Amino acid sequence: MNKITTIISFLVFITTNFSAQQLIDKVVAVVGDKAVLYSEIEAQKLQAKQQGIELKKEDETLILEDLMFQKLLLHQAEIDSIEVSEAQVTAELDQRIQYFANQIGGIAELEKFYEKSIEEIKDEFFEQIENRLKTQQMEQKITSDVTTSPKEIRTFFNKIPKDSIPEIGSKIEVAQIVIQPEVTHEDKMKIKAQLKDIRDRILSGELSFKIAAEFYSEDPGSKKEGGYFDWVTRGTFVPEFDAVAFKIPLNDVSEIFETQYGYHITVIEDRRGEQYKGRHILLMFKVGDLQLSQTKLKLDSLKNEINKNNITWDDAVLKYSDDDKAKGSRGVLFNEASGSMYWDMQELDPQIYAGIKDLNVGEISNPQLIQTRDGAAYRILKLKDQTSPHKANLKDDYQLIQKFTLQKKKGKAVKAWTNEKINDIYIRIDKDYANGDFQYNWLK
Numbered sequence: 001m002n003k004i005t006t007i008i009s010f011l012v013f014i015t016t017n018f019s020a021q022q023l024i025d026k027v028v029a030v031v032g033d034k035a036v037l038y039s040e041i042e043a044q045k046l047q048a049k050q051q052g053i054e055l056k057k058e059d060e061t062l063i064l065e066d067l068m069f070q071k072l073l074l075h076q077a078e079i080d081s082i083e084v085s086e087a088q089v090t091a092e093l094d095q096r097i098q099y100f101a102n103q104i105g106g107i108a109e110l111e112k113f114y115e116k117s118i119e120e121i122k123d124e125f126f127e128q129i130e131n132r133l134k135t136q137q138m139e140q141k142i143t144s145d146v147t148t149s150p151k152e153i154r155t156f157f158n159k160i161p162k163d164s165i166p167e168i169g170s171k172i173e174v175a176q177i178v179i180q181p182e183v184t185h186e187d188k189m190k191i192k193a194q195l196k197d198i199r200d201r202i203l204s205g206e207l208s209f210k211i212a213a214e215f216y217s218e219d220p221g222s223k224k225e226g227g228y229f230d231w232v233t234r235g236t237f238v239p240e241f242d243a244v245a246f247k248i249p250l251n252d253v254s255e256i257f258e259t260q261y262g263y264h265i266t267v268i269e270d271r272r273g274e275q276y277k278g279r280h281i282l283l284m285f286k287v288g289d290l291q292l293s294q295t296k297l298k299l300d301s302l303k304n305e306i307n308k309n310n311i312t313w314d315d316a317v318l319k320y321s322d323d324d325k326a327k328g329s330r331g332v333l334f335n336e337a338s339g340s341m342y343w344d345m346q347e348l349d350p351q352i353y354a355g356i357k358d359l360n361v362g363e364i365s366n367p368q369l370i371q372t373r374d375g376a377a378y379r380i381l382k383l384k385d386q387t388s389p390h391k392a393n394l395k396d397d398y399q400l401i402q403k404f405t406l407q408k409k410k411g412k413a414v415k416a417w418t419n420e421k422i423n424d425i426y427i428r429i430d431k432d433y434a435n436g437d438f439q440y441n442w443l444k
Contacts (some may be wrong), residue, residue, distance in 0.1 A: 001197065002422075011127060027070055029442075030428045032075035036067045055151060061436025063430075068442060070135050072421060077138040080313045084133040087233045087274065093122055094230060098221075106224045129423065142417050143410040150404060151330045157394055168392050168400075171342040173385040174356055175331035178323040179299055180290035180377045184233040188263075195256050195263045195283045202253055202265075209267050209279050218262070219282040227279035234274045241266070261285070285375060292369070295378045299367040305378050306364060313364075313382060322377070332384065340389070340399055352381065359383040415440075 029036040044063045048055055089437060097118065101110045107118050114121055144394060198216055201207045222229050234242050240259045245268050247253045254266045266280035302320060305311050307345025311319075317331040326333060333352070335343050345353065355365040365381040387396065418440055427442050 011312075019050050019375050025268055026430075027065065028409055028430045028433050029070050029071075031071040031424065032425050034069055034071035034075050036064065047301075058437060059437060061433075064433055064436065065438055065440065065442070068427075069418065072418065072425070073135040073138040074131050075425065076421065077134040080141070082129055082134050082137050082141070084137065085265050088133060089126060089130045090231055090275070091233060091236070092133060093125060094232070096129070097122065097230075097378055107228070107230075108225070116397075122170065122230075139414065143413050144412050146413050148405045148409060153398070153402050153405045154394065156408065157392075165391050167389065168397055169344055171344055172348075172356065172383060173341050173388045174333055174343065174348075174352060175313070175325060175329075175382045175384055176311075176326065176379045177299070177302070177319070177321040177331055177382075178372070180297050180322040180372065180375070180381040181287040181295040181321060183285040184291070187288065191285065192256060192263050192282045195265060195281070198281065199253060199256065199265050209281070213279060213281045216283070217281040218284045219280065222280065229277060229280065231272075231275045241280075245278070246271070249421060253397070286378060292376060292378070296367045296369075299378050299380050303364050305405075323379075331429045333383070338400075341405070342385075355381040356383045361386050374415070391403075 008193045013418065026038040028038050028041060038112070041060065041063050044067070045060070048059075099111070101107045104110055110121070111118055161215055173285060194216075198207070200214050202209050202212055210226030210228075211224060217223045217227050219227070234246070237245075238259045238261075240257060241264065244254050244257050244264075244266060248266075248268060250270065252266055252267065254264075254268075256263050256265055258264075262282055264280055264282050264283035266278055268276050268278040270277055298320075302311075302316055304318055308311055317327060321327060321331060323331065329341070332341050333343075334341060337347070350404065351368065351370060355368050359365060359381075361383050363383055367378045367380055370379055390396065392401065422440055422442060422444060427444070429442060434443045
């Protein structure tokens with residue numbers, strides 16, 4: 001079922017662009033010089049159905065109006081000369097394609113399903129993604145000057161009916177100290193020797209680079225594709241990889257080079273400006289049981305020292321933690337989705353939840369084995385704070401209320417902008433779709 005769901009999602013992604021080429025399509029509305037197609041409405045309906053949403057007749061008007069709003073944004077973006085770079089579009093497109101490819105079984109399966117090469121697929125969707133990024137930038141431009149004052153936030157909250165004030169569940173603040181086991185020089189040399197043997201066999205013609213990658217590479221993202229990675233922009237990979245990629249001759253097998261992940265060899269098949277594509281093989285650094293055991297003991301000892309007040313948690317983070325990203329916040333894990341240091345229980349990674357569920361505020365967990373992008377590591381967790389379930393209030397939930405206030409104010413700004421633009425732009429709606437209950441006066 002997951003594969004079927006993914007195929008449907010991908011069909012929704014491609015329907016608009018694909019159906020526009022079919023003779024059976026129909027123009028439902030025009031906004032400025034942008035057409036809303038029947039196929040675009042059907043794509044949105046398909047997506048809703050795939051998500052288990054039952055649509056009513058009036059929902060078709062909502063879909064049409066949203067599409068018209070997107071066309072209005074795109075029309076104005078082009079008037080305002082809003083541009084997105086090729087690198088931005090390529091990065092967004094690569095991310096989407098890779099997601100669907102991973103879900104469906106790889107790039108080869110995606111090409112087979114769509115009956116086109118991956119380059120043809122990307123060429124076909126390039127303009128669609130470019131337009132989507134332009135509309136996003138246009139909407140951001142409309143609301144870029146919108147801010148909220150403390151008075152507006154209080155006014156917004158005080159206007160909420162008492163029986164409609166939301167219940168806020170328990171939230172926690174959690175911090176970690178991560179220690180990565182050290183890979184010994186001997187272990188590194190063993191891995192490097194293995195990769196040298198693979199490289200020698202490729203150079204001698206005994207193995208093709210593609211087959212060698214399929215059999216030996218430990219990069220899960222490209223192994224199934226014979227080490228192949230499509231166009232990437234400088235900065236997508238680590239700097240050491242970029243340095244080699246822009247230096248070696250095309251189609252030559254590189255010398256062995258080291259990154260934080262392990263040892264690599266690569267073949268660059270093509271370059272254009274700040275982009276390149278090719279294949280690579282990675283053998284990752286591996287730590288033995290002894291190093292893992294020593295790391296666990298080190299964290300056990302560190303926990304005891306903190307509990308005895310021989311060292312503070314903050315000092316321990318700065319001195320010992322290998323999680324550089326969280327060092328500036330004393331090891332606190334930042335919730336990027338909410339922009340807060342606090343997490344709802346359901347938002348937590350299951351491993352983190354397992355580590356802190358039996359802790360009281362201020363307590364530290366036992367060492368926990370985890371997988372980081374650099375390999376196996378151990379960490380200890382500290383439950384720094386936990387709020388009780390409560391009705392939302394300005395004292396405890398100011399940041400959340402500020403966010404809602406800003407969203408509402410931005411919505412008003414967009415609505416005012418839309419009403420103004422509708423009066424100055426050509427709009428036409430097909431008579432079969434003109435009888436809906438529209439939010440905006442598109443029919444003017």
